[in-house]
Amino acid sequence: MIEILNPALLARARDTGALVADILQTLKARSAVGVNLLDIDRWTKSLITEAGAVSCYVDYEPSFGRGPFAHYICTGVNDAVLHARPHDYTLTDGDLLTLDLAVSLRGVAADAAISFIVGETHPPESVALITATEKALAAGIAAALPGARTGDISHAIGTTLTEAGYTVNTEFGGHGIGSTMHQDPHIPNTGRPNRGYKLRPGLLLALEPWIMADTSTLAIDPDGWTLRSATGCRTAHSEHTVAITEEGAEILTLSKLPQG
Template identity: 50%
Template sequence: MLKSTADVAAMRPAGKFVGGVLSSLQEVARVGMTLQQLDDHAHRMIDAAGAHSVYLGYHPSFGAIPYPGVLCTSVNDAALHGLPSSYVLQDGDLLSIDFAAQVQGWVADSAITFQLGTTTPEAQRLIETTERALLAGITQAKVGGRMGDISAAIGDVGHRAGYGINTDFGGHGVGRKMHEDPHVPNDGRRRSGMKLQAGLVIAIEPWFMAGGDEYVIDPDGWTIRSADGSLAAHFEHTVALTADGPVVLTARG
């Protein structure tokens, strides 16, 4: 579970690559583009960098099919695991992009949410709050603290905004594989849970729904949507805990 100082240094190229791909996707995404075109763009960047997709072909027990793309692209009421498709992005769509890749044997994982074209106060408030929750969680990723400190910081931001928080899916350890121990819930109690140690590398990833806290899963076995059809947002960074404080490996320049 714990990485050495050398391991954390070796994870930096993966983090830089993942952050760069997400920045590029946000720049190229536009109304009229399909989700598949975004996936193709990321796939070309993976190939050009000699990286490896950890999504493509991934087939956990809940997936009806092996994952067919290199991105999770979730639109509006879709919160997580949205499949790349021929869907054409519309003016005002809220788009979450989750991306993980392996570079030189190490994985990094990150996600962003943004609105295309005409913005709305409801969507912008949800985006701002979810990103603020991510930053609050990162701030609490301190050696000597507890996992519950991270979870409570995330949950407090979401609850104050009145958003739905479901803890069935959350953050996780990252390393040689995309999903490692420990689980990082998006809500919890301070001063509870495992003790945070130097060398722990985790993906912190709040996802909030503008309405209630229940979700449904599409027949594809992947796409998770808010049960009430409300908007959803998702932000994520891969973070290394060090004696000098948390280091965001997937920072976007």
């Protein structure tokens, strides 16, 4: 299913995107050395509930998972990059933490992810991973013009990642979003330009480049959800929900809170 949002629904999408962005920024500010991932999950539940929103994750039960996700946020540490279930782990100095969050507010969903380093130690490899995904996300957003095609976005993201020296996994990528979290079109993180679905104003897309330092192969945890790098190397993931407008892509998941 591909949805095209009318102006009223787009206004709701802006509210949802702002909420997702602010929750992520609040959690980033709280994610210090000594914090447990389960604390982050509890904080997320509280922030979603206080806003009158609904989690897109807690009851999420797709074919590739093992039962409902049963948590409110994805918390990937170091080699965990996608669908990382919160568990009893206490953050340490230098950990690379990825927070991925999707909520629905008044019937419209938004999805975003941030990667950042906890504490005072900033390993150069981790900084490079985060920088590469952020640059790839910016390139994908710049390519998301009305009349362009999904392949143009994929090509922009993939070119940025490969030029930075990383290989790209295409099992999971960006996607349409609207009344539900995951919709068509699928947007791989590499591809050929001038191919795929033609972008139209009112279309919402969640664009999400992610990489692993020295592999493109994933391994799955016994929890049936958490996806890690097969080699144990570090990973990073950046994501925004954008709306296609007549002028270009409007980023809906930018926080106005102080950046920590």
